[in-house]
Amino acid sequence: MSPTGRFAPSPSADLHVGNVRTAVLAWLFARSTDRRFLIRVEDLDDRTSGDVAERQLRDLAAVGLDWDEPPEYQMAHESRYDAVIDDLVSRGVTYECHCSRGDIQQAPRAPHAPEGAYPGTCRNLTDAEHAARRASGRAPAVRLRSEVGEFTVTDVLHGSYTGVVDDLVLRRGDGVPAYNLAVVVDDAAQGVDQVVRGHDLLASSPRQAYLGSLLGYPTPVYAHVPLVVNTEGKRLAKRDGAVTVGDVGAARAMTQIAESLGFESAALTGMLAEFDPVRLPREPWTYRPE
Numbered sequence: 001m002s003p004t005g006r007f008a009p010s011p012s013a014d015l016h017v018g019n020v021r022t023a024v025l026a027w028l029f030a031r032s033t034d035r036r037f038l039i040r041v042e043d044l045d046d047r048t049s050g051d052v053a054e055r056q057l058r059d060l061a062a063v064g065l066d067w068d069e070p071p072e073y074q075m076a077h078e079s080r081y082d083a084v085i086d087d088l089v090s091r092g093v094t095y096e097c098h099c100s101r102g103d104i105q106q107a108p109r110a111p112h113a114p115e116g117a118y119p120g121t122c123r124n125l126t127d128a129e130h131a132a133r134r135a136s137g138r139a140p141a142v143r144l145r146s147e148v149g150e151f152t153v154t155d156v157l158h159g160s161y162t163g164v165v166d167d168l169v170l171r172r173g174d175g176v177p178a179y180n181l182a183v184v185v186d187d188a189a190q191g192v193d194q195v196v197r198g199h200d201l202l203a204s205s206p207r208q209a210y211l212g213s214l215l216g217y218p219t220p221v222y223a224h225v226p227l228v229v230n231t232e233g234k235r236l237a238k239r240d241g242a243v244t245v246g247d248v249g250a251a252r253a254m255t256q257i258a259e260s261l262g263f264e265s266a267a268l269t270g271m272l273a274e275f276d277p278v279r280l281p282r283e284p285w286t287y288r289p290e
C-alpha cells in the first residue's frame with residue numbers, strides 16, 4: 001500500500017482551532033512526504049453524532065484540506081475489530097476482566113506501579129473465579145495479557161519515547177472495541193504508516209505500538225504535536241468562548257494557525273512550501289479567543 005497519513009477526529013464536538021491545527025499539521029506531514037491523506041471518523045464512542053461528524057468534515061474542507069478516499073467511519077467496521085480480538089483470544093494472550101472503574105482505583109498496587117496502569121487484578125483468576133464473577137452480573141471486558149511493562153517508540157518531535165504498556169482493554173464490558181485496539185487495527189487496515197495527532201496521545205503510543213507488533217503490523221512513524229490550551233493552561237474547550245471553526249471562520253482560523261506555527265503564508269500551499277518539522281513549536285499554543 002502507498003505511504004499514508006491521516007487525521008482521525010472523534011465526533012464528540014465541533015472542531016476547535018486546536019483540532020484544526022492538528023489536522024493541518026497531519027496534512028502537512030503527509031503531503032510533504034508524498035503520502036496519501038485520509039480522514040477517519042472515530043465514532044465507536046459517539047454513535048449518535050453523525051451530524052457532528054458531518055460538520056467536522058465540512059470544516060476540514062472549508063480550511064482547504066483534501067483527502068484521497070471517502071472518510072472511513074469506525075462504526076462500519078465492527079467485524080474488522082471482532083476478527084482481531086477473536087484472533088488474540090484464540091492465541092491465549094487475553095483474559096476477561098470484571099473490574100469496574102472504582103475497583104481499579106481502589107485496587108492495591110505495587111509500590112512503583114505506574115499511575116493509571118491496570119493493576120492486574122483479574123490476570124491470574126482461575127476458571128472457577130472467572131465463572132463466579134461472570135455470574136454475579138456485569139459482562140466482562142477483554143484485556144491483553146501484555147508480556148512487557150513498557151515499550152519504546154520513535155517520534156519525529158520527541159525522539160525516542162518509552163512509556164507504560166499495561167494489560168490494556170481490547171473490548172469493553174459493553175461490547176464496544178476499545179480505542180487502543182481500534183486505532184491500531186484501522187491504521188494497519190488503511191495502510192497508515194504516519195500517525196500525526198495531539199500530544200495527549202503520546203503516552204498511549206507505546207501501548208498501541210506494542211499491540212501492533214503482536215499483530216505483525218509495521219510500526220508507523222509518530223509525530224505528537226503540541227496541544228492548544230486556554231489562558232489557564234488547560235485544554236481548549238467550548239466554554240472558552242469563540243473557539244470553533246464555525247465561531248471563528250475558516251479564513252481567520254487559518255491565519256491564527258499559520259501565525260501560531262510561524263508560517264508567513266496562511267494558505268495551505270504556502271505552508272507546505274515552508275513546512276519543516278524541525279522548526280515546529282514544541283510548547284502548547286495558548287489561544288485567546290478574539
Ligand code: GLU
Pocket residue numbers: 007008009010042183196197198201
Ligand atoms: N480520535 C482521537 C481523538 O480525537 C485521535 C486518535 C488518533 O489520532 O490516534 O482524540
